[in-house]
Amino acid sequence: MRAHRFFSIVMLIALAAISSIGMRAQQSFSEHNSAMASLQPAFITPLVAPDPRLVQYDRFSASHEYTAAGTETVNYGNGKGGGIIAGKHFELDFIPPPYVQHNSSADDGFGDTSALVKYRIASGNAEHGNFAVAAILGHCFATGSHKNGATTDSYSPALTAGYAFRRRFDVISSLGGTLPTSKINSQGRSIAWNALAQAHATPHIWFELENNSTFYFAGSHDGKIQNFVTPAAFYVVRQKGWKPTHPFFIVDTGMQIATSGFHTYNHNLITEVRVLF
Known part of the structure; x- marks a missing residue:
């Protein structure tokens, strides 16, 4: 119960930060996003790993993988959703339940619903260090049908950081965990x-x-340890007269390839369309 109360407090703080946006000089979502982007590096959100920046987005993802038994599974949603920036330090994300198609005797159905709060600890643009550090607290609600989700709710805390070498190359790393609320x-x-x-x-x-x-x-x-190497490519679609206050699209794809002896799935092809606004 204490964990649930803590998460509720964090969400209330984040919601209060959102309300403060509406009170600021009628600043639009895109203008606010542009202002926040000027305080951090020009990364691109990773395909699998969390992003240390604050980003305002909608993201549709689909994954196509093979389980250890060789079963083909398609996940429409793939644990991705949308996020908004609240104030100078918060990002709130909502991840709707994905639809899982097993192509086997297992029942197809919807997975779990999730939400998270990201807090920007520190960041700087190209003129001020070109780095970003953030803390994340996620909560997964066990809403899946036909065993397509977790048995119980869980929390997912994480710490993520990134550094850009000018505007051509960057590195990002994150460390986090999944902590079920019961039935450990x-x-x-x-x-x-x-x-x-x-x-x-x-x-x-x-x-x-x-x-x-x-x-x-x-x-x-x-x-046991499960490890994947994941190559990916991204294509940014922007109009010719694009400005930082204009939305833009990203089309991307990549594949998770298992490099460990133990793996619950392999050759996971991920394709996405993103809108940043």
Whole structure:
């Protein structure tokens, strides 16, 4: 109960920050996003790992993977959703339940619903250090149908940071965990570590290489490690007369390739469309 109260307090603080936006000189979402972007590096949000910047976006993602048993599974939503920037330090995200298609005897259905709060600890643009550091607290609500979600709710705290070398290359890393609220012995806990590098090849094209590691404790995967190498590419679509207050689109794709002996899935092809506003 204490954890639920803590999360509620954090959400109330973030909502209060949102209300403060509406009281500020009728500043539009795009103008506010542009102002906040000027305080941080010009990264691109990673395909899998969390972003240390504050970003205002809508994101549709779909994944196409093969389980360890060779079953083809398609996930429409893939744990992505939308986010808004609140004040100078907060981002609030809502992730609607994905739809999971198993292509097997397992029942298809909707997965879990999630929400998170991101707090910008510190950041600087290209003239002020070119870095970003943020703390994240997520909450997963066990709303999945037909065993397409978790058994219970869980919390996902994380710390993420990134540094850009001028405007052509950057590195990002994050460390976090998944903490179920109950039934620990059956579900277990996990720690996730992500490390990646991005290259800004042209004004419209970015390339990325991620390493995604998960360490399991208790549960059926106790003591096991799952690791993926994830190459990805991004194409930024902007109008010719684009300005920082204008929305823009990103089309991206990548694949998680298992490099560990233990893995619950492999060759996970991810495709996305993003709108930043």
